Amino acid sequence: MQLRKSSKKQAKIKLAIQGCSGSGKTFSALQLAYGLCGDWSKIAVVDSENNSADLYANLGDYNVLPLEGIYTPETYIEAIRICEQAGMEVIIIDSMSQCWDYLLEYHSSLPGNSFTNWQKVTPRMNALMQAILQSKCHIISTMRCKQDYVLSEKNGKMVPEKVGLKAVMRDGIDYEYTIVFDVNMKHQATTSKDRTNLFVNQPEFVITPETGKAILDWCNDGITIEAVIDKINSAQTVRELGEIYGAYPEWRDQLLPHYMQKKEELYLPKRTQTPNQQPQTIHFQPTLNNYNHADLSA
Helix, strand or coil: CCCCCCEEEECCCEEEECCCCCCCHHHHHHHHHHHCCCCCEECCCCCCCCCCHHHHHHHCCEEEEEEEEEECCHHHHHHHHHHCCCCCCEEEECHHHHHHHHHHHHHHCCCCCCCHHHHCHHHHHHCCCCCCCHCCCCEEEEEEEEEEEEEEEEEEEEEEEEEEEECCCCHHHHHHHHHEEEEECCCCEEEECCEEEEEEECEEEEHHHHHHHHHHHHHHCCCHHHHHHHHHHHCCHHHHHHHHHHCCCCHHHHHHHHHHHHHHHHHHHCCCCCCCCCCCCCCCCHHHHCHHHHHCCC
C-alpha cells in the first residue's frame, strides 16, 4: 500500500447504453463508435440480437460477430478476445442482457440453496466485467430495459406501482462503467452516470459521431503508458526508477519488464569494471622514519 499523487491517464472508454426495444440502442452505439475511431473497419459488433446489427450496414463497412444463441459469459469473453486479436478499436456488445438472462436461468436450474448457488454465478459475471474493463479497446455495452415496479400499500393492500425503467442486468452494473446513457423511445439520450462530466445536467440529445469525438478527446487527455515507459528509461537512479514505477499501480504488470530492465542497467556499473579500468596496486617501502628508535633497539 503506497500513497501517491493523483494523475489523469489516457484511457479506453467503457460505456453503456440502456433503453427499451426500439429506442435505437444499436444505432446510437454505432454512431458513438464511429466518433471514437473514425474508421468503420475498426468497429466490431458482438451481436446477440438476431443479426440486428446488419440492419445498419448502409452506415459503413463495420464488422459483425454473431453469438449464434450461445450467451454464456465465457462466450462473450471469447468474442472480446477475437475482436482484440483482429485489431478492432471499438467493440460494441449488443447486448449484455442476454448474458444476464442466461445466468438467471442457470441459477434457477441449480439444485440446493438459492442463496449459496449465487457463488456459482457471480464469479462468471465478474470475469466478463473484468474482460471488458481490462480490454485495450473502447467498449460500448447495450442493455435492454423493462418496466420496474415496487409494492406500495393502498387501502390496506400491497399493490404494484410503476417506478420507471430498469436495465435487464445485474443490480449495480452501472458502477462498472464510466458513462451510462439512457435512450428513450424518441431516440434521445440522457446520462444517469457520467464520470467525464461531459454530459452532466445537459438536456436530452441525440447521440451522433460528435458525441463519440467529445468522449475520445476526454480519453486522450492525460498521460499514456508509452510516456511512462519513456520516463522509466530516462531514470538516473534506482530511487527515481522506483518512484516512477510505484506511481502507476494500474499499469504495474505492463511496466514490470521495462522496470526490471532499467533497474539492471542502473545496477550494472556497480558490479563490473570498465574494460580500461586496471586494479590499483599499493606500494609501500618502509624507511627509518616509519619506526621510532625504541622499536629498532628492541
